[in-house]
Amino acid sequence: MNLKELSELLNLSQTTVSRALNGFPEVSERTRERVQKAAKQNNYAPNKAARGLATGQALSIGHVISTTNQNEMVNPVFGDFVAGVGEVYSKHGYKMLLSIVPPGEDEYQVYREFKAQSTVDAVVVQSPSVDDGRIEFLNKLGIPFIVHGRASECKVPYAWLDVNNRSAFVRATDFLHDLGHRRIALLNGREHMDFAHRRQQGYESSLSSHGIEIDPSIMFSSDMTESYGYQRTAELLKSDNPPTAILTASIIVALGARRAVQQAGLTVGQDISIVTHDDRLSYFHNTADVPMFTATKSSVREAGQRLAELLIQMIANPNMEPPTELLEVELTIGNSTGPAPTN
Amino acid sequence: MNLKELSELLNLSQTTVSRALNGFPEVSERTRERVQKAAKQNNYAPNKAARGLATGQALSIGHVISTTNQNEMVNPVFGDFVAGVGEVYSKHGYKMLLSIVPPGEDEYQVYREFKAQSTVDAVVVQSPSVDDGRIEFLNKLGIPFIVHGRASECKVPYAWLDVNNRSAFVRATDFLHDLGHRRIALLNGREHMDFAHRRQQGYESSLSSHGIEIDPSIMFSSDMTESYGYQRTAELLKSDNPPTAILTASIIVALGARRAVQQAGLTVGQDISIVTHDDRLSYFHNTADVPMFTATKSSVREAGQRLAELLIQMIANPNMEPPTELLEVELTIGNSTGPAPTN
């Protein structure tokens, strides 16, 4: 069923039917209702390509995922983020267009194609690095975009939505300090990732403000896998001057850390305290009566929802200032922390 | 830059340029090269909507994700699966169109819209349940599709790619039996999920073949979260007749189980053995020299790649028989299993 057929069926012109469906005021309420009813009955919906061609809008938003620059790894946060974003897209009639960049191929080429083919109306930039080149590139290319996170070294204005990673890790470190911990290890994400950079700043800033010297030998950065958490923690525990507390960048890393602690015959929350950042992944509710981990919490799914709303506003209103939004975390106390052991 | 402009620039007709780019034989090699070069230089690529309108192809494949029927949870496997699928799509010029169904809305309506708007050329069905209604629905609707997994109760032919979950769990259970375990608990996925159903069959079939009675009180099914693994295991260990081995449906559940075991002061691989299924998620390499878990392994990413290839064949060849493919797992021995304790 296409417009022509539907309009013939209704004995109306295509124009009138189109206007009726798109909510134009020049059509009487009676006709509109008649049209809408017929459309529903016949399962009519405008052909996406034709509509896109006519309006110049793609009604799609692009997400480009490259795994080449992170050891082929898919960010475990990805699923929940996408779920949040996608819900909002649906409500506004947008489709999400996911492009996976095969290993060895060029992410920028995907954007160029997006532009040339006008496949998308806008783009979401995920996992920005400290000096992410995509921001400048997309600005030049002229595709509207919003960044999930920020790029510290980028000085031009751009739209972003981020968690306050710095303050989160200041608070987490302060909290451990208040419990008497003086030697606190950091298991961070990869160092060129902007979020990791900011978390490290927060960690260092807290330590400094308490007059504790920063010790690079207990600070690590890597892809956030379970085995990373396990191995670094195991090494730390065997070292001459082991930490009494560990700060990890994700629940998955924290699990690895916990495994190492338990394997060493120690108890998490007594011998060793762990604080982690928690993205509230849906398959990982850290929300028992007393949660497993003390954590800086921030729902990546809700972040996705909010980010999508901002982006859709930007599309509707191309001349607006690039919106920015900083989300604060909750620091919630769980079973993984306790006073520093006295010995 | 559009076709018209490019053809004027080259002093050729639009037809010739289009044919040159699309590899038709009626154009001389010299002209073709000239055209291709100019296209590259001017960053020309055919407008997706226009091309789609003219050819009737969307060059997109739809993935519909509904979280309503699984407690708002995003399958942790999702990211890696999508990465595998997406790589192959890219190589063939297809885009992946992701539609998240907001809670409370109807998944089927999304498919109807896909059809009416012809937004996609085909669809991937994920996480099928035992009696999944989508198969019949899509058949009637007339959208080509392939299922990741199977629906046991569905008798009509349809395209699918699945892991041999039954044999995987037969082998895992046999293996534990060989080690002397006679009381083996099962922490399965949600029971109406087809993969869980088949795994249970495998588990039961192995037990029966060894003359062991099936005990529903040590068989569980639920969303595969860490806390599920933890809680059930903790309960089991406290029970009158605790198992000596546990079979879990995912690494995440296995981690929860391990946590409970360790918390009870027991040792995994000695007091309690754990075998898990392992989807080889990228943030969870269970691949140390001796892996953390004994596991039935099967890369969900590779499954995605293969599935995408099958689907693209189906699109190119609409009258082919629905392809089906069954992948076998590897059973790899890790640190989490050992002989049943004798007492």
Next chain:
DNA sequence: AATTTTTTCCAAAGCGCTTTGGAAAACTCA
């Protein structure tokens, strides 16, 4: 050189929609 065959190219139609510029019909109001 004249004819046929092959190669190379093009004009124009059509995909299904939105939207412009107007016309017809229905209402006002003096």
Next chain:
DNA sequence: TGAGTTTTCCAAAGCGCTTTGGAAAAAATT
């Protein structure tokens, strides 16, 4: 009642591409 206003509707152009049917140019054959 007739001029002006508003409401309701339509014909046709255009979005950028592919593709059909056919013509011109070049090459091969008689």
